[in-house]
Amino acid sequence: MELLKDLALSRFAVDRAAPLRTDQEWLSRAWSTDTTRVLVLKDSNLPLTDDLSLIWVKPEAIELTLEQVQPHAVLLGADDDHTYVGIMNDAASIEVVTWAALRAVGAQLSAHDVGLATTAIAMSQWHATHKFCTRCGSATSVTQGGWARQCLVDGTDHYPRTEPAMIVAVNDGDDRILLGRRIDWPEGWFSTLAGFVEAGESAEACVVREVFEESGISVDPNSLQYLGSQPWPYPASLMLGYRATAVSADITVEIAEMAQVKWFTREEFEAECIAQTLRLPNPVAIAFRLIQHWYGSDIPIEWTRK
Ligand SMILES: [Zn+2]
Known part of the structure; x- marks a missing residue:
């Protein structure tokens, strides 16, 4: 791949x-x-x-x-x-x-x-x-051309943090794609599922866990394909993009952060995008590229919430 x-x-x-x-x-x-x-x-x-x-x-x-x-x-x-x-x-x-x-x-x-x-x-x-030292709470000053902060009391150097998050296009055996709408998104806004990698967790384990938590769908860990990464500085994420194959189909949304999770066939996807009842992520988002990867050809800009 x-x-x-x-x-x-x-x-x-x-x-x-x-x-x-x-x-x-x-x-x-x-x-x-x-x-x-x-x-x-x-x-x-x-x-x-x-x-x-x-x-x-x-x-x-x-x-x-x-x-x-x-x-x-x-x-x-x-x-x-x-x-x-x-x-x-x-x-x-x-x-x-x-x-x-x-x-x-x-x-x-x-x-x-x-x-x-x-x-x-x-x-x-x-x-x-990050204006204060995480060891002692004292103020820090900017050093290394802006790439570090140093504690004014104990001299500890602090460096920028990046928070890994996985984002995944889940497909099933019938060529459907799994998309979800977060609770704070308007009606019709859907995207691929995503979530932060937890401490002590691999990105791959995070894919399996987050998909199950957000949708009740089990994905086959051996089906995961890594598709690339993109920084998302809101405020400090690195999005790790995957595709995965589901081994179950029944959706159960139990966590408060998701309003809706749905399977879309290719026909439903196209019809709803044309009717504007499904609005896709902006082309700047890796989610857009993951959805386009599944779709297999260029997605019209009119289908996105640009
Ligand atoms: Zn300190």
Whole structure:
């Protein structure tokens, strides 16, 4: 089984420049260099041009000194032409007409822009919620080009966390697909089942457990096929995509988080999408790609909740 190619937020075209994160001299120089490009975030939204490119500005457009900007800056990457820096949510402002959420425009951004933007948003979310040391509770300061925080009292280094979650297209022997609607989603919104990997659990065991918890369906553990992963920085997930085959058919929804779980035949799926009584995830989501993988050809954008 081939992996899904070019998952929207998995695309990355710029070197992450990890060795430069600890080079304080280089980082300081980068802020005063004309070829540095800065991405400003506003409430986790991205500044966009009319044709859906990210707006990158020079450091001089940000009216902050090096000392002022460093606690809020992350080195995103570097290529032959530019060094790319992300400024955390609301730490700086620029005059921009259009701000948009990554989850809304991620599939339209270039590979160059989307990888840097996804990283900037993920890091911004992490910094916002990890200001204190998990060992002693003291304040931490930003180090390593924005890629770590260090406790001011005991010196412990803290690094960004990523939370693995599985997402799975379950099929049965009759070529049906299992989709569910979460309790907080409007009528008609359906997606593949998903859930967080628990401590001490493998992703594969999580697939089997979550599918059973959310639908009462048993899947054959030997049927699992891994189809690829995509970061989902809301706030820190890494979605691990699978397909699996069910060995039971009867659905029982007992947990409070799911409003509805249904099997769809190919005919029901098409008819309901056309009638708009079934609304699929935005193409930016790995769920969309898993559903399209089962469907076997391109899914019209009109069938999605874009
Ligand atoms: Zn500490």
